[in-house]
Amino acid sequence: MSAKQARTTAIAETLEKIRSEFAHGASDDALSKVRAHLMALASRTELFSRTDFPLPEEGKNERTFLIQEDEDGGYALYVNSGLKGQTTRPHDHGASWAIVVAVEGDERHRVYRRVDDGAVEGKGEVEVIDEIDVSPGHGICLPESGIHSIHALGEAPLLHLHLYGKSFANQSTRTEYDLENGTTHAYKLRRLDFIEDAR
Numbered sequence: 001m002s003a004k005q006a007r008t009t010a011i012a013e014t015l016e017k018i019r020s021e022f023a024h025g026a027s028d029d030a031l032s033k034v035r036a037h038l039m040a041l042a043s044r045t046e047l048f049s050r051t052d053f054p055l056p057e058e059g060k061n062e063r064t065f066l067i068q069e070d071e072d073g074g075y076a077l078y079v080n081s082g083l084k085g086q087t088t089r090p091h092d093h094g095a096s097w098a099i100v101v102a103v104e105g106d107e108r109h110r111v112y113r114r115v116d117d118g119a120v121e122g123k124g125e126v127e128v129i130d131e132i133d134v135s136p137g138h139g140i141c142l143p144e145s146g147i148h149s150i151h152a153l154g155e156a157p158l159l160h161l162h163l164y165g166k167s168f169a170n171q172s173t174r175t176e177y178d179l180e181n182g183t184t185h186a187y188k189l190r191r192l193d194f195i196e197d198a199r
């Protein structure tokens with residue numbers, strides 16, 4: 001069996017467990033059980049080699065590979081291959097939940113809650129409610145509309161698995177927060193040609 005066949009089989013087996021955990025919705029308890037299944041998949045490092053998921057070329061920060069998506073856009077699983085030093089602003093994933101686990105590398109996730117009432121368009125304040133380091137054996141769950149930012153730690157490049165309730169194409173409008181200016185930016189991921197299909 002090729003590495004890709006072994007990976008496809010392992011992903012299908014993992015998805016079967018994940019679907020059954022979510023049979024009654026994406027509760028916090030279900031999310032954390034799903035994170036454990038995803039960490040078990042990520043611990044099989046032989047399935048996620050740098051041959052299949054290479055580092056970005058010079059001048060680019062990351063590469064995103066799609067490795068599973070249901071026909072309706074549900075249960076989308078991506079491999080993120082990134083260089084050290086990546087950061088993002090605080091953002092949600094529309095109404096989708098998200099789980100991130102590590103095959104390799106270490107990144108800090110800050111988790112936020114919105115503190116204003118959203119009454120003024122384009123304005124928004126968030127505050128940090130948690131910090132979670134995602135490294136092999138440790139993952140993060142974000143509920144629907146959960147807000148996080150990512151800050152890579154250390155010198156090692158990243159190879160992380162990102163599972164979403166809905167694929168990037170199917171996520172509703174995301175909101176990104178500018179902490180310094182107290183502003184928000186609502187956006188749809190329209191250009192999806194950065195995603196490499198590795199199914």
Ligand SMILES: [Fe+2]
Nearest residue numbers: 091092093148
């Ligand atoms: Fe995110």
